[in-house]
Amino acid sequence: MPQSSCAVERRRRCRGSGPRTRKRAFWAKHDVVDYLRTGPAVVRRSPNLKPSTTTILDSIAGAMLEELRRLANERDVPYQSLIEVYLAERIRADATDQASGAGLDA
Numbered sequence: 755m756p757q758s759s760c761a762v763e764r765r766r767r768c769r770g771s772g773p774r775t776r777k778r779a780f781w782a783k784h785d786v787v788d789y790l791r792t793g794p795a796v797v798r799r800s801p802n803l804k805p806s807t808t809t810i811l812d813s814i815a816g817a818m819l820e821e822l823r824r825l826a827n828e829r830d831v832p833y834q835s836l837i838e839v840y841l842a843e844r845i846r847a848d849a850t851d852q853a854s855g856a857g858l859d860a
Contacts, residue, residue, distance in 0.1 A: 814822075819833075826833035 822836060823833045826836040829836065
């Protein structure tokens with residue numbers, strides 16, 4: 755079965771005629787500033803992306819860990835998740851305090 759002339763032509767193209775070469779030539783002649791949008795930024799959410807996590811090791815007093823486990827059990831969540839919630843709340847509170855100029859009293 756004979757091949758189309760387009761397929762044969764694609765194989766014969768020289769290496770320098772690909773998309774990257776064309777882009778490089780385009781941007782060599784044009785200024786990127788002319789193509790930038792300067793309007794307000796649009797916040798895009800990607801709900802399918804999961805935040806990256808890092809495992810940390812810390813020494814916690816046994817009594818504190820048991821109290822965390824008890825509180826987590828009352829809320830029917832893993833104690834690690836409860837720790838994350840507590841840390842997130844404290845970080846948010848501290849960031850708000852810093853933004854308003856208040857210092858940390860404790």
